[in-house]
Amino acid sequence: MIKVKINGQEQSWDGDPDLPLLWFLRDEAGLTGTKFGCGQALCGACTVIVDKEAVRSCITSINDVAGREITTIEGLHPNGDHPVQKAWRQVNVPQCGFCQAGQIMQAAALLMENPKPSHDQIREAMAGNICRCGCYQRIENAVHLASTGV
Amino acid sequence: MNFIDNPGKLRGFEKNIKVEKVSRRSILKGLGITGGFVLAAPVMTRQAFAYETGAGKMPHGIVVDPRVFVAVAADGTVTILAHRSEMGTGVRTSLPLIVAEEMEADWSKVKVQQAHGDEVKFGNQDTDGSRSTRHYLIPMRQIGASARTMLEQAAAKRWKVPATEVKAVNHAVVHSGSGRKLGFGELAADAAKESVPSIEGLKLKDPKDFRYLGKGQVSIVDLHDITTGKAQYGADVRLPGMKYAVIARPPVTGGKLVKFEPEAALKVPGVEKVMQVRGWPWPSKFQPLGGVAVIARNTGAAIKGRDALKLTWDDGANGKYDSVAYRKELQEAARKPGLVVRQEGDADAALKTADKVIVGEYYLPHLAHVSMEPPVAVADVKGDKAEIWAPVQSPGGTREDVAKTLGIPEGNVTVNVTLLGGGFGRKSKCDFALEAALLSKELGAPVKVQWTREDDVRHDFLHTVSVERIEAGLDKSGKVIAWRHRSVAPTIASTFAAGANHAAPFELGMGLVDMPFEIANISCENPEAAAFTRIGWFRSVSNIPRAFAVQSMVGEIAAATGRDQKETLLALIGSPRIVKPAVKDLWNYGEPYDSYPIDTARLRKVVELVAEKGEWGRQVAKGHGLGIAVHRSFVSYIATIVEVAVDDKGKLTVPRVDTAIDCGTYVNPERIASQMEGAAIMGLSVAKYGEISFKDGKVEQKNFDDFQVIRMDESPTVTNVYIVPPGPDTPPSGVGEPGVPPFAPALMNAIFAATGKRIRNLPLGKQLEA
Numbered sequence: 001m002i003k004v005k006i007n008g009q010e011q012s013w014d015g016d017p018d019l020p021l022l023w024f025l026r027d028e029a030g031l032t033g034t035k036f037g038c039g040q041a042l043c044g045a046c047t048v049i050v051d052k053e054a055v056r057s058c059i060t061s062i063n064d065v066a067g068r069e070i071t072t073i074e075g076l077h078p079n080g081d082h083p084v085q086k087a088w089r090q091v092n093v094p095q096c097g098f099c100q101a102g103q104i105m106q107a108a109a110l111l112m113e114n115p116k117p118s119h120d121q122i123r124e125a126m127a128g129n130i131c132r133c134g135c136y137q138r139i140e141n142a143v144h145l146a147s148t149g150v
Numbered sequence: 151m152n153f154i155d156n157p158g159k160l161r162g163f164e165k166n167i168k169v170e171k172v173s174r175r176s177i178l179k180g181l182g183i184t185g186g187f188v189l190a191a192p193v194m195t196r197q198a199f200a201y202e203t204g205a206g207k208m209p210h211g212i213v214v215d216p217r218v219f220v221a222v223a224a225d226g227t228v229t230i231l232a233h234r235s236e237m238g239t240g241v242r243t244s245l246p247l248i249v250a251e252e253m254e255a256d257w258s259k260v261k262v263q264q265a266h267g268d269e270v271k272f273g274n275q276d277t278d279g280s281r282s283t284r285h286y287l288i289p290m291r292q293i294g295a296s297a298r299t300m301l302e303q304a305a306a307k308r309w310k311v312p313a314t315e316v317k318a319v320n321h322a323v324v325h326s327g328s329g330r331k332l333g334f335g336e337l338a339a340d341a342a343k344e345s346v347p348s349i350e351g352l353k354l355k356d357p358k359d360f361r362y363l364g365k366g367q368v369s370i371v372d373l374h375d376i377t378t379g380k381a382q383y384g385a386d387v388r389l390p391g392m393k394y395a396v397i398a399r400p401p402v403t404g405g406k407l408v409k410f411e412p413e414a415a416l417k418v419p420g421v422e423k424v425m426q427v428r429g430w431p432w433p434s435k436f437q438p439l440g441g442v443a444v445i446a447r448n449t450g451a452a453i454k455g456r457d458a459l460k461l462t463w464d465d466g467a468n469g470k471y472d473s474v475a476y477r478k479e480l481q482e483a484a485r486k487p488g489l490v491v492r493q494e495g496d497a498d499a500a501l502k503t504a505d506k507v508i509v510g511e512y513y514l515p516h517l518a519h520v521s522m523e524p525p526v527a528v529a530d531v532k533g534d535k536a537e538i539w540a541p542v543q544s545p546g547g548t549r550e551d552v553a554k555t556l557g558i559p560e561g562n563v564t565v566n567v568t569l570l571g572g573g574f575g576r577k578s579k580c581d582f583a584l585e586a587a588l589l590s591k592e593l594g595a596p597v598k599v600q601w602t603r604e605d606d607v608r609h610d611f612l613h614t615v616s617v618e619r620i621e622a623g624l625d626k627s628g629k630v631i632a633w634r635h636r637s638v639a640p641t642i643a644s645t646f647a648a649g650a651n652h653a654a655p656f657e658l659g660m661g662l663v664d665m666p667f668e669i670a671n672i673s674c675e676n677p678e679a680a681a682f683t684r685i686g687w688f689r690s691v692s693n694i695p696r697a698f699a700v701q702s703m704v705g706e707i708a709a710a711t712g713r714d715q716k717e718t719l720l721a722l723i724g725s726p727r728i729v730k731p732a733v734k735d736l737w738n739y740g741e742p743y744d745s746y747p748i749d750t751a752r753l754r755k756v757v758e759l760v761a762e763k764g765e766w767g768r769q770v771a772k773g774h775g776l777g778i779a780v781h782r783s784f785v786s787y788i789a790t791i792v793e794v795a796v797d798d799k800g801k802l803t804v805p806r807v808d809t810a811i812d813c814g815t816y817v818n819p820e821r822i823a824s825q826m827e828g829a830a831i832m833g834l835s836v837a838k839y840g841e842i843s844f845k846d847g848k849v850e851q852k853n854f855d856d857f858q859v860i861r862m863d864e865s866p867t868v869t870n871v872y873i874v875p876p877g878p879d880t881p882p883s884g885v886g887e888p889g890v891p892p893f894a895p896a897l898m899n900a901i902f903a904a905t906g907k908r909i910r911n912l913p914l915g916k917q918l919e920a
Contacts, residue, residue: 016419016451023450027394032386033379035571037522038603039453042854045522073379080378088377092369095824096238097376098383098522098571127863130854132522132572133238134831135824136865 002066006031007075017063021055022046024062025072033073033101037130044129047102047109048072054109056128073101076108084108087146095133103129107143116147200879204740205285208276210269210546214289214349216297218271220249222342226321226335228255233265234286235277235543236372237521237573238828239886240821243370244283245290248817251362252294252355253301254318255334262371267545267565277543278578278687279739280784280884283817287882295352297341304340305332320361366820372569384541384568387528389596395589396452396600397427399441399609402465402847403683404432410442411460418458420451428588432468433645433684436551436579439609443589449600465847471682473843473850476615477513480679483638484511484619488677489652492663494732495671497623500632504623507632508706512620512699513911516842517613517688518857523571524606529586530596534558540583541570548580552587574832575687579611607857608849611686612842614639618699623671628711630722632671637662637696644681651678653692659737660783661696661891666748668724672732683844693783693891694836701779701895702910705902715778715899716761723780726751739785745881746785753782755874756789756810763872764791764808773797774805775904779896784884787812787874790830790892792866794900800918802901804834804866809892812874814883823871826889830869833893835859838914 002013011029013019020039025031025048034057037045041056048057049071076082084107094100103126110117110125117125122143131139205212221229230249236242246262249255265272274285298318305323306313315326324331362368375381400406412424422445429440442459446452501507527540529552536556542548545565553560570577586599601609616639623632641657643650653662653676663674688694701719708718729748738746757780760766770776773795780789793806807830816822839858843850851857898909901918909917 015447016454018454019420019448019450023448026385027448027450030388031379032382032388035383035523036385036449036600037524038854040603040853040855043522043603076378080374085377089369089373092373092820092824094238094370094373094376095240095828096236096522096570096572097372097381098569100376101379104377123863123865127861130522130859130861132520132574132832132859134828134860134865136831136860136862137827137869138824139862 002062004062004065004067005069007070007072013062018061020058021048021060021062021065021070022057025057031072031074035098035101037099043099044106045099045102047105047129049105049109052109052112054106073105076104082108083146083150084111084142086150087142090150091138091142091145093135093138093142095135099129099131103131103139107146110143111147117143201745201881202742203285203745203881204742205289207740208274208285210274212285212289213271213273214292216293216300216346219293220253220297222334222338224335224338226259226333227261228259228334229261229263231265231272232262233272233275234282235545235567235570235573237277237543237570237577239825240370240818241277241282242372243368244817244821245286247362247368248287248290249294251360252291253298254320256321257362257368259321264567266567267549269546275544275546276578277573278575280886280888284785284882284884287815287817291354292349292352295354296347299347299352300341300344301334301337303344304337308332308340363817364819366818368818382568383523383571384528384539385523385526385571385600387539387568387598389528389530392528392596392598393422393445393593394447394449394452394600395443395445395597396449396456396602397441397443397585398456398459398461399439399605400429400463401608402463402469403439404466404468406464406466407441408462408464410462414458414460415444415455418451418455420448421446421455424455424459425592427585433648435646436581436584437555438581438585438588445593445597453602468682469847471844471847473515473615473845480615480617480638481511483677483679484617484636486677488636488638488675490673491658491676492672492674492731492733497632497634497671497673500671501621501623501634504632505626506624506710508622508624508703508710510620510699510703510706510910512618512695512702514616514695514698515840515912516615517836517840518607518610518842519574519576519688520606520854520857520859521570521572521574521576524603525576525582525601526599527583527586528596528598529583529590531556531587531590535562536587537564537566538583538587539566539568540580541568541577542580542583543570543573543578544580548583551580551584555584556587556591574689576610578687603854604852607842607851607853611645611684613688613694614642614685614692616695618695620699620703622703622707624707624711628713630667630669630707633667633669634673634675635662635665635699636675636677638677638679639692639695640679640681640685642685642687645684645686651680652676655735655737657692659739660692661700661781662692663731663733663736664748664782665700666729666750666753666782667722669722682847689832690783690887690890693781694894697779697781697891698894698912701781701892702898705777705895705899706908709902716757716766719757719778719780720754723750723753726754739884741785746883748782752787752812753780756780756787756812759872759874760789760791760808760810763810763870766791771795773904775900775902777896777899777901777903779892779899781888781891783888783891786814786883786885786888788888788892790896792893792896792900794897794904796901796904796918802838802914802918803864807866807869808872809869809889810872810874811889813885814880815876816873816882819873822873822885825885826871827869829889830893831860831865833890834866834897836890837894837897837912840913
């Protein structure tokens, strides 16, 4: 039996320990905010925060995070008012929106580590998250806004 | 020769598309306002507004009826149906916003509800071709005006005053004489009893009184849900007892399963069943490829189970498809005369007598859509009834195809449209929903079919592969006197009909025969090309290779004559005029030419605007260069300037992009800007990385590592967007697609300016490093 804490709640799993965390979250726990984009840690759509680090849940097995604390987009802020989320709305970042949960989690993790990232630091830290609609200019502006106070 | 005659939409093109006056009787069960009055023809008239569109010619045309699209509740909540699919353009917000504007509803009291697939009820629902705003601006205004009029009539009756004395203002109706006021909610029940006014008699708002339209201050309705993970995409649908499936499909288009050994897969924890999926012979429009499905309790187990399958395939006739060899075939075809599709003057003779002939041969490989949400669908089939939840651009077409595939009446199929995690044309094809329907029927349980990224890259309906060859003949003064453009590429029609090997009219009309330059001798030709995989619409479609070729050639002419790119471009566009290409039945994006002609004054205007705002001719640093390109597509006009920087090692960066768009009358300039910003990124992805190639009939790429797209660290540092203010009654035109085509040629013209290297073969890849 594998135990994990997701958004503050204990969850357990007695199936395949190699099951990617992504599919545990989406299909078993019903937390569909975390998205499947590539399955190979190439696009960042599945990004969640494990303890304080951004992690690609598609290549992280449920066993790898046993006993750890996982935050998904649903648990980032009780009212959805994390500074990154607020900044995202102020800048009207999303087009289709599918990658945005992953982008937001990556940005939130970046700001935990580096509260005032530079232009180049934002572009580098966010480079693992693909947006096919091409919202990058707004993502960068929103991260900058979140870092300076929304 | 196999020409496709239907100039409109290929949907349903295996039969004759019947454009019918839809029976209004079937729409009486509306959203909430019900009544006995049935609207006559939905066709718009000259009295109502100043232009006509091709909306009425789409399958099922348009429906203008407030009872179908609008409901007012007693508490004042106004519900407006969005009948188009949201894939990132903002249409789910924009169309209801038009209704709210015209009916004087307060947007904060409006709820948007997504319509299911039912074209008899809602009119055409195909969200493609950059058509939604241009076809629905006026119908949505008419729907809003009808609802407003019904509310006003109800208030006038209540107060026993003439209707001319009352007016709807911001979610209430007021009486001018007495100042009395009734909220929309208070009038809802009475308004529902009012007859629906005739379209001809409707009074539309004066645009100067607009609160929302053209302002760009309203955010998309899904913004909060998107940022909190609550937004529902196709992949997010969960039903009680739902199974999870992935499918192993034939690696070669048209291939067949010979045998499968399920034993190892069935041992994977969580895997419940392995079963064959029916496939259709190629080509068969959007029917599934077939293969073997692994059914499991979660997607992870299904994927692991599929990895353990042992499969034997017969690759069939397309097993020889090889992109290296095919490219040579296309080049050879482009060097010989082909079917003449536009002829003015005598290009052959003029090329022979020209002082100088410049030849450019431009190659664009296949492209995959790779929307961030791979194809996915949920189906629940019970007996002769089917319910689908899917991110589809064409819910009406999906409904038709599910019914046909299962052999049940269309009325027994419900298609629920979720948000689309990107579409770009991929989700105009409903194959993934058909797979889910077939599996659910077989399983007797709801099932979600999830495509992996590898499935998506390997089994896409790809953008075609093309060679565009242009010969430009110049006289002694440097003036272009002859233009021959041969365009050779497998056609989208090949996905519908075996042996289709010439471009369909709608493909010819995307940047080939509609070429706007003022040149005396023009020949446009279309040599044959056979298809060996599934070809489909990709955002901007044939405009991408055509604009790349034509606008690169402008740069080549500028270089050959030692003139400025922009001046060369304007000289080629020539005088402000309406272009009348000598083309029989010119395809004009399905629009009447009177409303949407090729207007070189507008084309010149976007060039001049972007040149002014984008500071064309500015001094740039060493290793930097500026390039410009313009293209009309989806009846909009877009010009783009790209600044590039190329370092000593050939590394490319893009410090700045400027784009000007003239899309006529517009609804939401903020979303237009976001579409243009995104188009620059997609254009850069196409130009720098875009390539799907085949070997032994199989796609060589699989995921974002070998089919790369632009990431943030290589995206343009800044993209500026300028929107041309519309003239009075300028019809609205496309936004979703037309931003992409000018990007690649502007980029390549900039690279030439920076390095002296002319890139004619896409993608750029490592060509600058050589």
